[in-house]
């Protein structure tokens with residue numbers, strides 16, 4: 001099976017992708033800077049798997065990327081690496097520009113040089129897959145959904161940095177012919193998500209009997225996709241997508257934030273009831289996030305029609321699996337929260 005250079009493969013979606021791709025037999029070279037969001041414990045089930053080569057480093061380090069490409073001769077690069085949390089981008093946008101924009105540019109330049117050195121057959125089948133977000137499109141009113149033709153209108157520093165990286169990726173196709181593909185996906189949830197994000201945050205705080213913060217009136221709407229379905233979409237784009245194309249990926253599962261929190265509470269009431277009463281009593285409304293986009297909704301018709309992809313999970317089945325996973329893997333979450341997950345990178 002071919003070798004893939006995966007960036008950000010110690011993060012949430014990249015980690016789920018690496019585990020799935022190894023099951024399919026792909027050899028993985030995993031380049032990750034191990035920021036606070038990188039967690040090698042996510043990959044511990046791989047053990048000493050010779051088909052998974054981990055490299056600690058930055059996507060913007062052109063010399064490192066060039067040497068990984070030359071040494072391992074991958075047939076594709078998949079870029080998951082990013083600063084990914086909107087709230088952190090509001091507090092400190094510079095890191096987002098550094099990794100998501102400058103870093104992606106470095107990765108693109110090193111990849112372009114490698115691709116230009118390939119023989120005609122290998123160059124024709126080579127792919128650069130860039131994993132991005134629906135947040136680049138901005139906010140919707142009550143109606144309509146984002147299509148691949150929707151103009152970018154990013155509202156948070158995170159979204160702006162991802163939009164800039166998407167533009168660079170697109171430009172490398174139009175200017176240099178690099179065979180790139182971009183996915184713009186809605187909110188993911190599932191195993192191994194860092195507990196700063198809504199769903200794992202709510203599960204974890206509920207189990208600890210802590211207040212469950214909901215921004216504003218809880219009415220902000222997101223489309224939700226189970227991470228395993230996103231991984232399948234990325235594999236479909238890698239294997240069958242048309243270079244130069246972008247593909248929207250979504251779960252057809254629009255929910256308000258309040259709906260999401262109430263659904264999590266309902267599942268927990270059933271499978272881990274609280275002696276003090278229903279978990280919903282813990283919900284606490286907090287001041288809204290500045291510039292909070294009201295609604296995102298994805299039209300995923302293209303990837304369905306062209307690549308035959310559709311999500312396998314409904315929001316209800318995916319959420320049930322996710323809550324069960326967090327209950328069965330309390331240790332993973334606890335080691336993230338107490339910081340001990342970061343000791344693994346030091347070999348401690």
Ligand code: NAD
Pocket residue numbers: 007008009010011012013014015031032033034035036037038039057058059060079080081082083084085099103131132133134162184185186187188189194
């Ligand atoms: P994450 O924050 O969980 O993981 C990001 C990973 O990238 C971490 O392992 C981190 O250590 C690594 N990283 C950060 N900066 C790096 C750098 N300069 N060089 C190398 N590695 C670096 O993010 P995620 O939720 O897994 O998201 C992965 C990608 O998918 C991102 O590009 C994100 O924009 C996109 N995306 C996420 C969602 C979502 O809901 N989580 C939805 C759509 C798209």
